[in-house]
Each structure stands twice: as structure tokens, then as C-alpha cells.
Amino acid sequence: MNEPRSNPLALIAELTHRCPLHCVYCSNPLELEARTTELSTLEWSRVFQEAASLGVLQADFTGGEPLTRPDILDLIRAARATGLYVNLITSGLPLDESRLEGLVQAGLDHFQLSFQGAREGIANEISGTRAHAQKLRVLEWLKRHRLAVTLNFVIHRRNIEQLPEMLSLAESSSASRVEFANVQYYGWAFANRDSLLPTREQLTHSIDFLKKAQERLAGKIKVEYVVPDYYARFPKPCMGGWAQKLMLITPSGEALPCHAAKVIPGLAFENVKNRNLGEIWEVSDAFRRFRGESWMQEPCKTCDRRALDFGGCRCQAFLLAADATATDPVCSLAPQRPKVDALLLTINSPAAQASACAPAITGEATEPRLADSSADASLRTTAESKPAWLYRPNPS
Amino acid sequence: MSIDLESRPRLAPGCRMEEKRQEPRTLLMPERALRLNGPSLEIVERCDGQHTVQQIIGELQQRYSKAEPAKVEQDILGYLALLQKERALDFEPRNT
Numbered sequence: 001m002n003e004p005r006s007n008p009l010a011l012i013a014e015l016t017h018r019c020p021l022h023c024v025y026c027s028n029p030l031e032l033e034a035r036t037t038e039l040s041t042l043e044w045s046r047v048f049q050e051a052a053s054l055g056v057l058q059a060d061f062t063g064g065e066p067l068t069r070p071d072i073l074d075l076i077r078a079a080r081a082t083g084l085y086v087n088l089i090t091s092g093l094p095l096d097e098s099r100l101e102g103l104v105q106a107g108l109d110h111f112q113l114s115f116q117g118a119r120e121g122i123a124n125e126i127s128g129t130r131a132h133a134q135k136l137r138v139l140e141w142l143k144r145h146r147l148a149v150t151l152n153f154v155i156h157r158r159n160i161e162q163l164p165e166m167l168s169l170a171e172s173s174s175a176s177r178v179e180f181a182n183v184q185y186y187g188w189a190f191a192n193r194d195s196l197l198p199t200r201e202q203l204t205h206s207i208d209f210l211k212k213a214q215e216r217l218a219g220k221i222k223v224e225y226v227v228p229d230y231y232a233r234f235p236k237p238c239m240g241g242w243a244q245k246l247m248l249i250t251p252s253g254e255a256l257p258c259h260a261a262k263v264i265p266g267l268a269f270e271n272v273k274n275r276n277l278g279e280i281w282e283v284s285d286a287f288r289r290f291r292g293e294s295w296m297q298e299p300c301k302t303c304d305r306r307a308l309d310f311g312g313c314r315c316q317a318f319l320l321a322a323d324a325t326a327t328d329p330v331c332s333l334a335p336q337r338p339k340v341d342a343l344l345l346t347i348n349s350p351a352a353q354a355s356a357c358a359p360a361i362t363g364e365a366t367e368p369r370l371a372d373s374s375a376d377a378s379l380r381t382t383a384e385s386k387p388a389w390l391y392r393p394n395p396s
Numbered sequence: 397m398s399i400d401l402e403s404r405p406r407l408a409p410g411c412r413m414e415e416k417r418q419e420p421r422t423l424l425m426p427e428r429a430l431r432l433n434g435p436s437l438e439i440v441e442r443c444d445g446q447h448t449v450q451q452i453i454g455e456l457q458q459r460y461s462k463a464e465p466a467k468v469e470q471d472i473l474g475y476l477a478l479l480q481k482e483r484a485l486d487f488e489p490r491n492t
Contacts, residue, residue: 057424058424109424110427148408150426177426
């Protein structure tokens, strides 16, 4: 009933919540963990050893920005020494050529670089930082190393028109994989959601464009696309099932079944400082709470799809329906689906789409739009004025 | 995306075997892991930048001599194509 699969396969290591960027779509929790609470190098090393013993195969180094850890090389070495495959999920800041060399020498397997846009204007607006130029430099340095590289473009209404240009950027790089990941609505993304959701038309055109790109680039670059589940018919099989495939450790050592789990009230979280990872995986209240099917309500309880998508995302059910046991409201069978439909109506209303072409409220000149392909034209939205973004701050 | 029989496949950067030596062995790559045993393991072990695709086919046709050679070839090409799509393999061009 509450039996875990035999072991987790991935460890998500949130090394810190510090970050030089302030992305409006960040899925970190609204309450960020202070620097003083961060686990030490030694504590993380023990976590990696325990994870490897447990059968974990992959470690994702993330955050915040993992490169802000001064001990990042020691952490990579420690993880690698246990046999773990090390993924670095990074903005590319702070980094220089010799530091990149150091990461490679330390045994890094995979470098995933985030992009907030194809061009400086929108990229810097979304990240609240002048970060784009540095990312382009990192792309050049990466060409000189034998490393798996993935570019991750976070997609939303404000930059979806740049898809063709983003793809060109990826093709001119040494990346073997590119992910176009539509924003998922947790943390800061949830707060900024109404300014981020793409229109149905934009989504349809983007799927069409990227399907063609996938075919064209098959065998050369693996192109992946994640659509916003608000537009789906059925929910995503979140995390591969609650506490089935991965565990996340926060900067202060709390063990979570996913990065958003703390929005759900009443869950008790264990800390790696006090307890072995294997024990936590097995007995932690937060991990046990939504394993299996006993927690399900109708329609999930008797639904033919329950073993496929597990009723969707518990955190999203809480965020949208104030009930973590409810069917994920993005599901077409969910009693709360009308809430999602109402939101999509406002995003897609003729009034919203024909919103006035006011100039951007930044000090920068509005950039000329690309006009070189029909795919691009259909992705374009009428110029919205720059939203009143809620920017992710840095923790204390 | 057809596979050149004279090319020499090898594991792409960031694609490596798990260090544990007991079966089933696992091929690790960005955010994916493939369990390998029997034929799939034998194919991947020969993706060393030395064996040509034709040689891999030949060796496995010998190992699996009871199987239809055409089927062995088809299965191997299919599996290599799958790995290529995952970007797990680079194909070194034939020596000129």
C-alpha cells in the first residue's frame, strides 16, 4: 500500500538557494533557505554515498545556482567517486574558462545550461539580470570540452515567438540535446502565472514547429518539448509517481519527494543531518503520504489511468483546489477542471489577445521582431506591455 | 538518418557505463539510464570507436548462430538507431 519501488533512481541536490538570477518563472519555493543553513561539503558527501548505496544512479546538482558554492569541485568529485552520474543544472554564472575546465576535470558528466530567451532584451527582462551575454560566452567555451551539453530554454508567452531563433542558437552550439520547457506553475512561476501562460494558438504553432525540428534534427540533436499541462487533457505523471523515482534534498538537508512539496500543509519532513537516506526513503511521513493509491478520491480511485498518471500532481492539486488529495485540476476528468478552463478563457480571450500595443516599460528600446519565417509570425503575440513581474529575490 | 555500415560507433560525451560490474549493467546519459543485458550489452560493449557497424553485426551473427542472420542485422541496426536518436552514440566516419 505504501510500498516504495525498491529504490530511488535520482537524487536532486539543491545545493543552495543563492542565485545571481531572479527569474520570474523560478520554481524554487517562495520561502528560500538562508545561506547559514546550507549543508557542508562533508554532509553532502555522506548524502552522495548513501544515495549510491541505495541504488541511485543520477545526481542533479541544482539550486538556486550550484556554481555559487565555493566547494562545487569537491562536491562533483565526491559524487563522482561514488559512481553517481553528475548533472549540473546551471545558469552559467559565475563561470570562466578555467573554472569550466575545473568542472570537467573534477568528473562532471553533463552540463545543462539555462536560457531565458534567444536575445538579450527578453532574456534579461525575465531573469532580472544581465546574464545573456555570459551564457553566449559559456556556449563558446563548451565547444572545447568533451562533455554532454543540454540547452534548456524556459518557454512562456513572452518568449515563445523566439523559438526559431532559440533553435538556431542551439544548432550553432555543441549541445547534443535541447529542451524547450514550458514553465510549470510552482513557486515564483505560480505567482507570475497570468503573465506567463501562452495562448492556445501560440502553443499549437510551437508544437508544430518543434515536431518538424525533432524530425529534421533526429540523430544530431535530441529536441524535447514540455507543454504546459493546463492545456493537456490528462495530467502529467508527476515525478513518475509520488516518492517512487526520486528524492530531493534542500540546501538545509530536508528530504522532499519533489521541489514543491512544502506547499502541502501537514507533511512532516526528515532531515539528512539526523537520518540515513535509505531510512528516510522508506519511513518519512512526507514520502509515505501519497505513495500507492489509498489516498485517492474519485474519480482517480477507480480511474483506468490511475497507474499511468497517478492522478497528476499533488502540489498542483493543492495550489489550484486547496486539496492535495484531489484529482489534479488540469485533468479533463477533474471536478475542478472548470477553474483551469476559466483561467485559460481569460488568457485566450479576444480582448487579451488584442491588448494595446503599449511600449515596453523598460528603459531599453523595443527590439525589432524577427520576420523571416511564417512559423515565427504565427507565434507572435500582439505586443503586450511589460507585465508587473514578481522577481525572485536572493535568500538572506 | 541511415547508419553507415563502415562507420565506427562510440559512446558520445557524457554517456558511460555505470561502474557496478554486476548485471544488468546500466548505460548512463543525461537524465536517462538504459538497462543493458544480453544482446544490448554486447552491442554497446562493441561501440568502442574501433568496431565498424558491419563488424558488430558479423560478430553477433556468429555468437547467435542459431538466429536468422538477417534478423540479427535488423535488430542491431534498430538498436543503434535508437541509441543514435538518444544521442548516446557518435559515429566515427569510415577511414578513407
